Amino acid sequence: MSIGELAEQAGVTVKTVRFYSDRGLLPETGRSAGGHRRYGAEALDRLRLIRSLRALDLPVPEVGRVLDREDVLEGVIAGQLRSLGTQLNALRWREAALRLLTDCTAEERADRLRLIGAVPTPPDTTALARFWRQWLPARLPARLVSVILEQAVPQPPADPTPAQVLTFARLHALVSGACDPHLGPEHTQPASHRPDRDFRPDVLYDGLLESYALASADLRAQRSPYDGEALDCFVSAYAGSRGLRDTPDLRRRLGSQLAADPRIDRYWQLTAELTAPPSGPPAPTAGAAHDWLCAALDAQLAR
Incomplete structure (x- = not known):
């Protein structure tokens, strides 16, 4: 098949076929006398697989890994799911944070913006864990530190309400505040x-x-x-x-x-x-x- 025939059968543009060919994802079977690309019948199935993987938002390098070794597909999908979960958590947090800012006075809105702006998106517990590691006594065994952190550090809700966003932001601000350096x-x-x-x-x-x-x-x-x-x-x-x-x-x-x-x-x-x-x-x-x-x-x- 010529590049145009392959593109037509796959329902994509010639530019798309050329893009994947140039990156080594779509091997050619040869060239015509005029130097034009030629593809075998298996290229159509491969191109359809590439489109399916890209439809799942897999990056081109990850698509290449899957094409080279089918056994890595499960790991690639798992990684994509983790990435997607992080993005969804960030979106839910932003939505709740925006709702928090809609029904308050100008003074409250300024304070809430300051609190929310200091929290990473999506929120994490790094500052809270650091607070406890500084608070706990020295020479405490790692097993106990782990147990205490698990009990004392609350996880940000996966689907927070506006009130929970405000509470977590206040908690983050509390543990992030610098102690008076003059206090022993x-x-x-x-x-x-x-x-x-x-x-x-x-x-x-x-x-x-x-x-x-x-x-x-x-x-x-x-x-x-x-x-x-x-x-x-x-x-x-x-x-x-x-x-x-x-x-x-x-x-x-x-x-x-x-x-x-x-x-x-x-x-x-x-x-x-x-x-x-x-x-x-x-x-x-x-x-x-x-x-x-x-x-x-x-x-x-x-x-």
């Missing part, structure tokens, strides 16, 4: 995170995670803070991390220490708002569990 660790970190030769952060956070899990059941049941297994586990985590025994005196000192520690209540408040289900009570956050346990300790000490 004693003002920005809990006392239990400060360097100490005898401190075992793995013992502390293993115990804290267990106590939070126990307290979550009470939070879901909306029980008031009380003495029990969760509080004992909570206190034991702090005592064990310093090689101490759980005594009434230690509980009094721990209560004073926790009352003076820096708090990140705003972080947990925004996280709860972001992850709240459409109906029903939100799932307890680690911050809510920590507050519940501190309240249980305070109530015990008050008695």
Whole structure:
């Protein structure tokens, strides 16, 4: 077939056939006496396959890989699906962000634009994870860091509402804000995170995670803070991390220490708002569990 005959049978332009031929995707069988391209019958099937792959928005280099090795098609499709998912997430975020800006005052709109503009599109959790890696104590084992990040860092909703866009943007701004450089660790970190030769952060956070899990059941049941297994586990985590025994005196000192520690209540408040289900009570956050346990300790000490 001549290039014109192939183009006509495939329903494309001569320019299209020439484009794929020049890139080696459509081999020629030879040339005419006048130097014109000639194609065999298999070129029509190959051209139709190329058009199908391009219709799926596969880049030309990826089309070439598939034509050379059919076994890579599955991997190419998977990669295209991931790319498409990222694009759809970005579009959903932009749509919700635009809706957020439609019904507010001029002052609110300026503030919301500032917040939204600081968040990457599609949004990611890089800033939140960085915040926690800086907040957590040094020498914490990687396995615990991974577990804590999984529990403490909320994922941006795949199909967010305008309110969720605003909440995530506020959360992003909170963790991205620079701390006062004149403040030392004693003002920005809990006392239990400060360097100490005898401190075992793995013992502390293993115990804290267990106590939070126990307290979550009470939070879901909306029980008031009380003495029990969760509080004992909570206190034991702090005592064990310093090689101490759980005594009434230690509980009094721990209560004073926790009352003076820096708090990140705003972080947990925004996280709860972001992850709240459409109906029903939100799932307890680690911050809510920590507050519940501190309240249980305070109530015990008050008695």
